[in-house]
Amino acid sequence: MKKAIQRAFAVSLLAGAVAFGVGAHAADVIKIGVAGPMTGGNAAFGEQFWRGAVQAAEDINAAGGVNGKKIELVKADDACEPKQAVAVANRLVDQDKVDAIIGHFCSSSTIPASEIYAEAGKLQITPASTNPKVTERNIPTIFRTCGRDDQQGAVAADFILSTLKAKKIAVIHDKDTYGQGLADAMKASAAKKGAKEVLYEGLTRGEKDFNALATKIKAADADAVYFGGLAAEAGPLVRQLREQGSTAAFISGDGIVDTAFVTAAGGPQFSKGVYMTFGADPRNLPGGKSLVEKFRKAGYEPEGYTLYSYATLQAVTEAMKATKSTDGATLAKWLKGHTVNTVMGPKAWDAKGDLKVSDYVMYQWDDKGGYAELKK
Template identity: 70%
Template sequence: MSKILQKGFLALAVSTAMGFAHADIVVAVAAPLTGGNAAFGEQLWRGAEQAANDINAAGGINGEKIKLVKGDDACEPKQAVAVANRLVDSDKAVAVIGHFCSSSTIPASEIYDEAGIISITPASTNPQVTERGLNGEFRMCGRDDQQGIVAGDYIVDVLKATKVAIVHDKDTYGQGLADATKAQLAKRGIKEVLYEGLTRGEKDFNALVTKIRSSGAEVVYFGGLHPEAGPLVRQMREQGVNAKFISGDGVVTDELVTTAGGPQYTKGVLMTFGADPRLIADGKAVIEKFRSSGYEPEGYTLYSYASMQAVAAAFKGAGSTEGAAASAWLKSNPVETVMGKKEWDKKGDLKVSDYVMYEWDDQGKYHQK
């Protein structure tokens, strides 16, 4: 082969490679895809995947297609940092949908901020996610200091309880949410009769249940996730402790029923979560698409779908995938999403939060009260 021909093939190979490099907009989905909280990871992945497919089918972003990559953090902070570095350095992601656990989102977002890429968490509610002054960090959900107000007021105004036990899982999210509820109860004149932490991964809560019984609690508020909430409420019921059990958005999955051992244990459990996005008209077509494929878009599925819509809108609006430009656009413009119109303040928080109370029924399903 002549040198001229070789050069021609080399130029073609280089231009083709460059074309592929610029043909896709790499967006990462970072979530617990394995481990005890994998059900939430599946929600985030399913939502982002469907949104990316729908956006690509409509022409993509500024003529380019979205390519999704996965980052499994297992809800472990150290693993989240390793995943974040990989997504930035190896996968060359220009945006991240995630993480799920606040304890993962907080350290990982430092890496995304340093890299100058935008990240939107569909689920992390700890206030510190957006209180650190990071330019490109957003959330598609509310905050624990908002969620705690709703829970605290419900305990006082609706349940009329005066004896409340507060339990948390010692994690950034769980303890933060428990403390936010505790603070609201204090504002309403209620001092908790018990404040205890448990360890994530633990399954035997008999000693804790004994303390709850001894406290005379009428309500047990739990800040944490479903792998611990399920066994805790089951062991309470098995030991005859019938105090009302309330938790937050960390138990918004059918897996709560599984970890509890059946709907007979979760019946009557209350939880705070955003107004059910499956009831919003804006998402009807997308919801039907999920259901026709045999998947129920519960929990954070539509939050993740909306997060992808926000990323796409920001890149389109800014005319660029550059993080600072996309962030500035998103903080100045509303976005029509599957969950309705969303707007963000300068911190990256939603301007409107819509926490409400839900209750689990005897069939193992939750319903907005």
């Protein structure tokens, strides 16, 4: 009996030693999880996350890494399903033992996953989840490098009412966390300014026939259509509106910042003139120019959230360099007190983890299938 106990003790000691060995090896690198929809309907955004983070990790490692350690990225796929988000979050924390997380994309994934990161005391920065709820739940270790839907909605409402001077606004959303959140935010800030929408409807994601809705918008005689949703639905909707002879202004959010919007609309003749809100385009910032060239040389156009993801990794590593730590609480405290110079310009965060300055501006699609910032 005694011998058995001794043996068990020896085995466990050995196991501990092995574990320590592995741990010592793992400490040579800093692991960062990149979580997003790598498969499924939003896989294009997952790719943007990954491309941006990979480029950032390459550049940081080439410049000597962080505190003498190299950055290693771990790809995590949640397919924008909350169930999978919980699974990958547990995996990142428990199996991959990452030091910080960039992600997730969909707010409905970010919210349940953030509980797990918070329990584990890991820093999480999402480059894209704009739903207000993400940072409104008293979790100290969550940040975002994008704006919030309510900020975005306010910019859009202001534009529609002051610049376009629209009288009859139709508000359409895609019944999803992002789309409906955005549409509601814009509706609320328009209501504050005393404007009431003539139509408020939700369409079904994945469908392509919105003719009935287009007729309805036309029948309501709307002169501005605000759409909260993604390119796959915005494209057909705008096309069918135009086909039915409606000339109402079409305004949407950062969900259509993707050349796929033009393809989905059936060409620039339909997509031209469409307005959208988006952060100041990093591709136009002085710091971003050379980086964009680097991406383009590799045959990839750094659209949408690519540079957000790049900037996010910069923020994470800057905090790690400054604090010489990977502990979530320490990093969070530092980030809330300092300004980080990223490829997207200087960024600073408030106590909730939101950006202090939201830089939403209006863009307009042109007749060649490109978009440009709208001059005031």
